[in-house]
Structure formats: C-alpha cells, structure tokens
Amino acid sequence: MRVPWEWLGELVDLPESASARSVADALTRVGLAVESIDRSAAPFTGPVVIGRVLAVEELTGLRKPIRYCAVDVGAEHGGTRSIICGAPNVAEAAHVVVALPGSVLPGGVAIAERTAYRRTSQGMICSGRELGVSDEQAGILILDPSDTPMTVGEPAARVLGFDDPILVVGVTPDRGYALSMRGIAREVGLALDVPFHDPVSMLHPGTGSTGTGSTGTGSTGTGSTGTGSTGTGWTGPADAPTVPMAEAAIVASATIAAAEGADRLVLRTLTGLTDAASPAWLSRRLRACGMRSISAAVDITNYVMLELGQPLHAFDRSRVSGGLTARWAVAGERLQTLDGIVRELSPADLVIADDRGPLALAGVMGGASSEVTADTEAVILEAAHFLPVAIARSSRRHRLTTEASRRFERGVDPQVAQAASVRAAGLLADVCGAATVGVAEAGVPAVSAPIVIAAGHPGAVAGMPIGADEVRSRLISVGCAVADVAGDGERLTVTAPSWRPDLSEPADLVEEVLRLRGYDELPATLPVGRGGRGFTLRQRRRQQVGRLLAGMGAVEVLTYPFTGPISWQALGLPPDDERRQAVRLANPLSEERPFLRTEMISGLLEVAHRNNARGNGPAVIVECGPVMRPRPGMDGPVVHPAVDRRPTAAECAALDALLPEQPLHLGLLDWSSGEWAEPIRWIADLAADLGCTIAVEPTADAPFHPGRAALVRLAGGQVLGHAGQLHPEVCAAYGLPPASGAAEIDLDRLLDAATEVIAAPLSSHPVAKEDLAFVVADDIASEVVARAIRDGVGPLIESVTLFDAYRGPQIPAGLVSLAFTLRLRAPDRTLSPAEIRAARQAALDAAARVGAQLREEA
C-alpha cells in the first residue's frame, strides 16, 4: 500500500515533529512494515517554478487574444521574466507555474526562449494539462497560496504535490484493513498516539454507515472530529441533487443468490453523469498510490477504494437489463473482462449478473459489455462484501489478481459498503454532476462473534505483567468493544470491529495488546528442554561421515537437486535405466531440468567442470543429500485431513504415501588421483570408519568404465552403490581428465549397517609373514584367492594382502601372477615353525581349490 504523506496528514493529526522517517519507524514497530519511502516523481524536469504575475499587457490587433505578462520568478531565477500567454484567466497577482528555458514538460516538450508577436518570451506559464497534473487546458493553472503555502521561485514540484513522501507499506495478508488510507491512518494514530479522523464518521450523519457496529467504537478512542479538510472535495450526499420519484423505475434492484459468496450488496443508481476529467487533487493521489487516471467515474471508484478499502464497481446503467444479482456462474457461461480476455466461467466463480447473464467477475474484475464510457449517462455503483475464499478461488482460477481481489481476499470491512457508496456518490455529484435516483440493498453481513479472554492472558503469553486496564484500553483503541463477563475484570468479552475479521481468537487479541505495548518491552528468559539426549546415534554418524571425508581430503559441495534428460544423456544412462524414473516439477525454473535428481554424480560433474574452468583442482569433491525416487502409489488420491484435531495414524500414513522415496546418498568425484581404485578405497575407508566392511564385484553400469568399476556391497550382501573409473565419454563430456573416478552409495544403508565397535583382543605375540605368489586364470579375482586363503588357514590368519599382480611375457597369456603377503599370528603364543608350515600348506591347498597354483617362492 502506497501512502501519500499529504493524504495521511488529512486523516491523522501528525505532530509538527513527525517526519516520514519517524512515522515509518513507528508504523513498523506496530507491525506495518514500511518497506521504503518513495517520493512522487514530477512528470517534468528542469526549472519549473512558482511565479507571481506582476503585470498583464493585452496585445491588440491579433487574431486571438494574447497577453504579455511580467512574472516574478524569484531572484534566483533572474527576478522578473517576460512571458507571452494566451490563456484568458491569467491575471495580475495570480500564483502560477512557470516553465523556464531548459525545462522539459510531459510529452518531451522542451522550453526555450522564443520570439513571437515581436516580443521575447522567456518561458511558459503552464496549464494543468501541460504540467501533467490534470486534464484542464482551458486556462493556465492558478494556484491558491492559502490552500498550499508557497514562495515565489521555489520548485513547483512540491507545491503540485509531486515531491510528497510516499510510505510504501508491506501489508501482511492478515491485515486487509491496512490496504486503505482509513486503515493505515488508524494505525498511525495508534502508533503515535495522536487523533485519527475516521473518514467514515466524517460522512454526513445518518447516511454514512449502516449501523453502530461498524464504526461505533473505532474512532471514539482517538476523538474523531467529523470535520475533515475541505480541500479534497468532501461533500456528503445531502448536498447532492435529488431527482423526481418518476425516475425511480430505473433504479436497479439488488439480489444475493449466493449466500456462500456474498453477504452484502449495495447498488446505487445515479443519473446525469457527464464525462469530466478528474480534478487534479484526485488524479494526483491516484498516481501517488500507483494507479492510473482513467476517467472521473472510474477514478472515483478507485479513490474510494484507496480511501476506505471498499472496492467499488460502476456499471453503465443503459447496458444492464433489469437488476443485478450476485450469483454463482453456470457452467458454460462466458464473460469478457475489462482486460479484453474472454473467460470460461465455472460454478465456483461468483459473478454479478443481470437478466441476460454475467456482467462482472465479482470482486475481481468488471466486464467489457457494461463498461462505463465517455457516453455513459447513468451508472449503477456496486459496493459489496464478498467472502474471501470465493474471491481467492476465482482470482487463482483465472490467474487474475487485481486491486479489488487483493482486498477481498484479505478481508474487506463488511459494514463499510454503504458508507463507501455514499462517499462515491458525493464525489460523482461534485465532479460529474451525477444524482442518486435510488439505492437498493441486499444481505446482512455477519457480525463478529464475541471472544472471551482472560484479562491476564496477554501478560501470561508475554511473560510479563500486563494489567487488565491496559489490556482493555489497548483493545478498545484498535476498535474492539470490551465488556466484563462477570463484572470482576477477570474475564473479558471482546467484540472485534467489523474491519478486523482477522481477530477471532484470544491469541489474535494477545498480539494486538503486545504489539501496541511494544515487543521491545518483552523480558528475556531462557527455558531449557528436559531430558534431551543430544544428537542421535545416526545424527552423530552423519557428522562423522562429513568430518571424515574432509579429513581425508575431500571438499564438500552442495548442488541443486534439479536434473533432466540432458544430464542422463551425458551420463550415458540407457533408456530403461531406473535413474531416468524421476519426480517431475510442475513449475521448474528451467525446462531443461524439470526433474528432481535420482543420482548424485551429474551434479558433481558440473561442479568439477566449473572448478576446472576456473583453474581449480584437481581435487576430490563429495556431497551428501537425498535423491528422489518415485514410489509406487505416490500418485494415489490426495488426502486432506481436517486441521481442527490430531490427524489419525492412517491419515498420516496416507500423506506419507504421496511422497517419493528420499534416501540419503553420498556422491564422490575424484579428478585428482587418476587411479580407478581410489573411489572404491574412499568408500571402503568410510565404511571401515563406521565399523563396516564392503565387497566389490565388476559392473558395466553407467556412468562408469565397463572394466574398471565395481558394484559395492555390504559384507551382508546388500548393495551400497557403485565406485570406480568413469567412462571416458563421460569424462570427455565434462572436460575432465580421462581417468577421473566417482562413487555413489546409499548412505542411509551404510548408516543403518554401522555397528558399535566390539574391541578385538590384540595379540602381543610376534607376527609371522609368508609371501606366496600364484598363477591363476586372468578372470579369477584376487579377492577370490585371498578369501580362499583366509578361509583355508582359519583363525591364525591375521591378513592377506596383494602386493603384486603381474600379467606379461613371463607367464602364459590368459594367466595372471598374484603375490600375497600372509600375516599369521596366534592370540596366546608364538607360532612354531611347524604351525607356520601347516598354515602355509593350508593356504596353498585352499588356493589350489580356486585354481591358483604356486608360482615360486617369492
């Protein structure tokens, strides 16, 4: 909401010392955050100043009347200037606006000294239209110094209301009332503790409002005076011309046929409308509030909306057949809205319709067929109260957010419709000469239900004493009616004012009391949880994984989990790869990456590529995070458990069933070592740190080198993931060294498998080492031989490690020589030579069973 300073000053008695900054701070403190302070920009530039006409010389003998004026423009602009002027209303002593040479007026009109009628003109005396402040072009703009103080020579922008500060208030969705000058001014009054003049109470008594409930308590606390400034056209309807009864036949009737959508409809029929330009003050305020001036009739409806928060709509009476009804649309009905779009209506759309069909999308936008035009002589002015949900739904369905829909969605004062109608009628009478011929009404809006609150409750919530008197007075100050339940001051019955539909529970009232008291006064106390067990084992292991990897030299990165076919292609995933089964976003940021990631490696490849491009690395990078995998049944029916009670276990299960699987994965990318085995060793070390051992077997799965990557399993056989060298095409696609490696594992599974350490007894007896080399078929994995040896030797074997693998001319083709070191040790004794020989023989026998023959003594 944009709040022009001069307008605000009309509704609140701002103290002399108040500045836009100080008011902004005060508003922010009570919960209306002022996001910025704008200045209304003038539509002209350069020396456009206030001048005073000193003398007017009528030039005669010309085809049209021309006057040659001496104008004082102030010493700083050269004192008295001579200016030619054609306007009939230029007069001595008049205060005028002078555009001096060098200035540029709206439309790019550059002003320079010129000669005409054999006289030199040193500038231009401007009309309202030339200055862009009004549409008035019949004469020059004459300013009234008693209305706005001004000095000769000062820039005209301020006097014309252009340099006025504008508070830009961020209105939170709960405070619909603050989308009006009335609402903002009330808050400024509260924030500064100064009188607020409710524009609704300023309307003519007796017709201004539909009842006492709406405004009765609202303004009394701050002393409404009932007399506003008169500079901006305040006229009650009593001043408006009346028309004979005979014309009442054209008065539109009002009907509500959609009780769930509308509860108030006030239709005022006016005739005698003439097409007029908006007065300058009105168009200036609209502009300051960010709205365009269209025509006086439309501008007035917008102005009253800004002033009172009540959206209004004017229909051309001659294009309406019969009365108007607020009803639900019928399937198949269509409406061309004012933006020119023909909209298919649904039964969930609330419309204003006449005998023939829908004329407006209620609370959102009017229709083209009944639009007010320059020829319109009679209008029906609609002031209604629509229910927020109905308008929100239509607005969302038609993707159409308007000033009206924003207000209705956030809650319009249901009692202000009549007052707004009266206010608009007064302005239409003044500006357009329109006269009310009749008013029809329908509906009685619901009144706020009383809230019972313990007087001590706000203090209890705040954690500091707040007396019952203070609670009472603060609630009254925001417009609530407050009564004692039992007369003891312990419990209060509070009725919220009509403009505060957001106040419906004691907690809402607590906020009102506390925000006005000031959050700064809250004390600070520190509660502590009871029996907290610290991080869970799993959480500690997560942290352990992060620290271990960093300690081993990996750099952690966090990538966006968005992906798409481009990445899958680059990884070389076959068409039926399950990693191509992904969860899709309805509104992705990039059409190339509309899916959620199903694997970690492509994200890491991009990061590696970026680092390479910056000359960083080589390095090892890691990321831990979820991957998302569609779950069967996740496209089942959506459940909507009620929110006024605890959901059942079945409801919670049904909600969780909508979600994809989101296992935690670990991805690693190594473009540093150039060794295919390194990624496998990283995983083995990580597993070992968590008390797990892994086993590997060859795999040809993408994105890996088909002969240099492994499927990684836990000792129990469960698949953890993949590790090894990347396929050369993948490395090439991301510009990485050809032997770069990667790993991806299901970290959840590894954490699940993590075990508490049971300390092994350590033998202090000496170790016996035996080196054995075998020749074995090339397709027998070294692990098969090592395991055979381990199993064959039994408890005495401490470890079997490969120290050489040889393929080449020294041995037949198709065979490999594997050399192992065996470490033998007993827990309770030094092994005897016989025991060592027996163990060695057991190893040879076991190796032979898997086809490995002893090659030679190593």
Next chain:
Amino acid sequence: MDPQQAALLVEPDRVAAALSEALAAIAAAATPPDLAATRQLHDGDRSPLALANRALGSLPPSERAAAGARIGAARTSIREALLAREGLLHQQWQAATLRAERVDVTEALTRSEQQRPRVGRGGRHPLSTIAERVAEVFTALGYEVAEGPEVEAEWFTFDALNIPADHPARSMQDTFFVTSGESGVVLRTQTSPIQIRALLARPLPVYVIAPGRVYRTDELDATHTPVFHQVEGLAVDRGITMADLKGTLDHLAQAMFGSGLVTRLRPSYFPFTEPSAEVDLQCFACRGACLTDASVACRTCGNEGWIEWGGCGMVNPRVLRGVGIDTDTYSGFAFGMGLERTLMNRHRIVDMRALVEGDIRFTRQFGSAL
C-alpha cells in the same frame, strides 16, 4: 591443362570407378590408422577426384556444370562413408580399449595400501558446519534435532500450519509443485513442516531444533537462491512465554555472533504463529554505534544498527489443536532463520553464488568446523 586430357579426367566412367574404389577401400579399412591412409589416398589432394575437380577449369564452359555435379556428388559420398566408418572404428576401438583396460576390481581392496595418492586439503561446506553449530548450541540447552523430508506433503507444508488452500499466505512463498497442482506434494518452502512432524511424533514437552534445505521459485542472484537452508526451533511446554522466545533468540545470537548481542522483535504475520514477529539481530560489527554516532558508517548493517535475521512467534493455538495438544495447558514458541544469511553475515560473504557454485577454493577456506 589440355582440354582433352581434362575431358578424360572427368569422364562419368572414370568418376564412377574412382568412387567405387574409394568406397571399397573405406569398407576394408580395419583400424583408425588404416582409415587415415585410405582418406589420404581417396580424398586427399592427389586423389583421382581431387585431380578431376582441378581439371574442371580447363573444360569448355558448356560441360563444366554437369561434370562438376558428378564429381561433387562422388566426393560427398566418399566423405560420408569416411565419417560413418570413422564412427564405427572409433566405437570398435573404444570397445577394444575398454576391454583391454579391464582390471580386477577386487584389487582395490586386496592390495596393501602402501601408496595412496595424496589429494589436496579437504573442507566441509560452511552451510553444513553452521547447521551443526546451531544444532550443537541447542542440544546443549536440552533440545533434540528433528528432521523431515524435503519433498513434502502440502498438508504438512501448509494446511497443518494454518495456511488453508485459498489463503493469500499460500502464495506468499513461491512454491515448487510436484508433477501437477493436484499431487498434494511440494518442495517444502520452509522447515516449519518439521514442527508438525515433531509434534506428532514426540511426547510433550517438545524442544527441537531442525536445520534443513528448503525451496522457493527464485532465480539465483547475489542475494537469492531457489535452494537454501533454514533452521527451525520449536519449544512446546507448560507456560512457555514470548519472553522465553526472546531469551532463546538472544542466546542463539550470542552463541553465533558474540557475547552481549541481543535481538529485536518487530510485529509481523506468519499463519502458524500468533503473535508473530520478525527477528532482527543487533549489528555484530558496529553494535548499533552507527545509530548514535554519525561518524560511524557501518557496511555490515547499512547504518540500520540491525540485521534482518528471521521470523518467529508463539505457536498459533490452531496449529497446536491440529496436532491434538491441549492449548489450555501447553503453549509454545517457534522461530526460523536462513542459514545462508547467518553465514553470509558471520563471514562477510557478499555474494550468495559463492555458497552454491561449489568452488573448492571457497569451501577450503572454512576447513572442517566453524
């Protein structure tokens, strides 16, 4: 060139013969070097068709067009065949290379690890470590760490947090929706759904802290990222007050930014808290001196004295009732703040992109803890 000799070179039969010879040679090339030689012979400068092409200039003008078209078509065919053969040979060569490079992957585990290659210094992403740091501050206060899914049901993300379907607050946060608008699933826009899961899963009293990754449809720039991190705090117990909230936030401010710092609350609106407030952090650089001393110009807070930090409030009784908690007995507070903002302030990181690009130089600065 002699026109007669030229006419000979461009004869249809001769061109056809050159073409079929070339195609046969290409098909016969078995290795990439073979193919290179074949290319030189049949598509090189001295190849029959190259010579024929050069002869065109010596032909009578009337014959040039037809002969040129003939030769051009033949050369195109040869080049296409070369390209196709090259692709095939590359595939075969690569398959053979990959086969030849095959290793015994179990050696990665059976080999003794005497000579592991050295990699550079590692580092943890500061967002991970700051999340751990915040969690640590709160576990010391008896809180536990709660978690929840990033792809979350709309019901947990909105409905249960008092944000009904047609409420304007629902569109306050630009939400990523999964598949279609009717799937009931979104990328969580905040860590607050973890509050609901924690309250449903845990016995009262509940004191939890919940760091996590969240999503909004913002484009990446110096101050925004569509994927970011929040930390959510929740305490529900008998007699929890807003003063408790203030004290807890002050405690966090001091733990993260230095002793003596305080926070400031400003009234605001969040559907799941009532009363609600924005949290500002007292500027840790100038400690508000810029407000009282005109000679102090503070870049950290932009001379505001305060830094926007997060949102908070007393848990809305509607939310508590929605998880079956008796609001006459229990009350609670909740707060949430962006970890990126916290980190950027704490370590003077001026551009959000540093946190998302994965530049290893950035992360290495932070080592393994904060």
